Amino acid sequence: MTGSCDPDRHDAISYTPYPQNIPVARRRVAQLAVDWGQSGVAADAALLTSELCINALLYGCLHDRLFRVETSLTAKAFRIAVTDPKGERLPEPRTADDGDQFGRGLLIVRTLSSRWAVEKLTVGKTVWAELDIPGAPNA
Incomplete structure (x- = not known):
């Protein structure tokens, strides 16, 4: 974890690359935030999970290859990391026109x-985002 201690809490689950798994992952991460005593970040964590999972499905998944959502908590940060099998296509923020349906996820x-950052792997990539814990020292 960049800039963080070892995680106090950790969860990881792999999903099949189907759109119906995005809300499943979103709900799981939001519930973990609540269960881990961080309800103040649950809504933002849910939205970040949706955006990272959507990007994985649109740009990083291959047929019959799973994507993975890892959630962790340290004293300073709540982290969501999504790993997909397609490492040659790295995400880049872009500007979307008013009529564009896509192009705002990384801006969110x-x-x-x-x-947030992207880590290239031997196979695939991980895109992660961290939310500082309110009231944490040096967050």
Whole structure:
């Protein structure tokens, strides 16, 4: 974890690359935030999860290859990381025109998160976003 200690809490689950799994992942991450005592970040964590999962499905998934959502909590940050199998296509924020249906996801991620980045893997990539924990020292 960039700039964070070892996670106090961690959860990981893999999903089949189907759109119906996006709300499943979103609800799970929001519930984890609540269960881990961080209800103040649950709504933003849910939205970040949706955006990261949508990007994985649209640009990073291959037929019959799973994508993975990892959630972790340290004293300073709540982190959502989505890993997909397609590492040659890295996400880049772009400007969407008013009539465009797509193109705003990473702008939302950049706006809501305290930090975000892309990590290239041997196979695939991980896109992660962190939310600072309100009241945490040096968050």
